[in-house]
Amino acid sequence: MGIVLEVKNLSKRFGGIQAINKVSLTFQQQELRCIIGPNGSGKTTLFNLISGQIKPDQGEVTLEGEDITHLKPYEISKRGVARKFQITSVFENLTVRDNLLVAAMGGQRVHSLFSRQPEKMALDRVGEVMSTIHLAGRGDEAASTLSHGEKQWLEIGMVIAYRPRLMLLDEPTAGMSPSETVETSRIIRRISQDITTVVIEHDIKFLKEIGEKVVVFSRGSILAEGTFDEIGNNPLVRDVYLGREGG
Numbered sequence: 201m202g203i204v205l206e207v208k209n210l211s212k213r214f215g216g217i218q219a220i221n222k223v224s225l226t227f228q229q230q231e232l233r234c235i236i237g238p239n240g241s242g243k244t245t246l247f248n249l250i251s252g253q254i255k256p257d258q259g260e261v262t263l264e265g266e267d268i269t270h271l272k273p274y275e276i277s278k279r280g281v282a283r284k285f286q287i288t289s290v291f292e293n294l295t296v297r298d299n300l301l302v303a304a305m306g307g308q309r310v311h312s313l314f315s316r317q318p319e320k321m322a323l324d325r326v327g328e329v330m331s332t333i334h335l336a337g338r339g340d341e342a343a344s345t346l347s348h349g350e351k352q353w354l355e356i357g358m359v360i361a362y363r364p365r366l367m368l369l370d371e372p373t374a375g376m377s378p379s380e381t382v383e384t385s386r387i388i389r390r391i392s393q394d395i396t397t398v399v400i401e402h403d404i405k406f407l408k409e410i411g412e413k414v415v416v417f418s419r420g421s422i423l424a425e426g427t428f429d430e431i432g433n434n435p436l437v438r439d440v441y442l443g444r445e446g447g
Contacts, residue, residue, distance in 0.1 A: 202229050203264070204396040205250070205281075205366050210259035212245055219245040220256070221420040227366070232392035234399045234407055236431075237417035238440060243400045246417075247368050251283050252276040264365065280365030284372065290343045290354050297339030299354055300326040303361040325361055333357040333387055349380030353387060360391055367391065369399045373406045385409035416440065 205227040212220040220242045227233060235243050248254045250261055252273040260269040268276050291299050304322040330336045333353040335346075343354060352372055359367055372388065373381045385406055391397060392412075401407060407414060407428055414431045416423040418440045424431060431437050 203227070204229050204231075205264075206262045207246070207250070208260050208262070210246070210249060210261065211257050212249060212254065213257055218420045220249065222259070223420075223422060224259075225415065225422070227396050227398060229396055230393055232389065232397050232399070232410065232412040234401055234410055234412060234414045235417060236401060236407065236414060237423070241417040241440075242420040243417050244370065245420075247283065247370060247398075247400065250276075250366075251281055251368060280363075281368070282359045282362050282364035282366070283368040283370070284355055284359050285370050290346075290351050290358070292342070292344040294343055295339060296330065296335055296341055296343060296346070296354060297326055299343055300329050300339075300357055300361050303358040304329070306362060325363075329357045329361045332360070332390060334383060347380075349376040349384070352376065352380075352384065356384075356387065356391070360395060364395060367395050367397045369397065371400055371402065373401065373403050378405070381406050382409060 203226055207223060207225045210220055210223045211218070223242070223246065235246070237243055245254070249256050252268070252271055252275070255270060260267055262268065263276075263279055263281060266279070268279060268281075271279075291302070294302070301322055304325045326339070330339055333356060335350065335353060335357070343351065346354060356369070356372060369388070373384050376384060381403060388397060388399065389410065399410070410428070413425065414428055415425050416431060416437050423440060424434055424437050426434070
């Protein structure tokens, strides 16, 4: 498998705070990676650097070998980096299908937009996505009628309808019921078979369900990497994650 994203010696300081300190990470095709750590440890800052919301003081970010460090956010998005924020932002007054159709049409290649049936191509994609996010058969329902967890699934669906190379998910199970959390883990595992997926998460049960490689951040640096079991058995990680160390 090839490398989709590489972060090299990335650093970012805000005044006297070193938010990210010489972080290097490599993400492979079809990889699912979880990032954890206490508040203020640098997780969201890393996502902001990858997606171009902020620029690093040093280091670089490459997407399939292309340096995207200093591109604007919309340029990075067009190259295939898609991000879901913690707060849901679906179009409440549109149907499930139309929410996904907006995203799918936005992700069409230029030649597809000028083909005879671009809408049919997008509708076919929407049908696939609705099945993936467990909303098959509910395309005509207004997004406003969905539960909180279902709205999160819909927004994940809007991300993958765009056909990104890399998907960044910021706390996708926030506010979900236990059963919705389990279903979300299944959805994300399925998606990661096609799209490299990086997840920021605090829910330990979700991390256990995912069971993939975990990166632990502390004070802007990588403290540890490993499987869920390896991370869980690391006494230093437990101290940091449980808040005995500041950060």
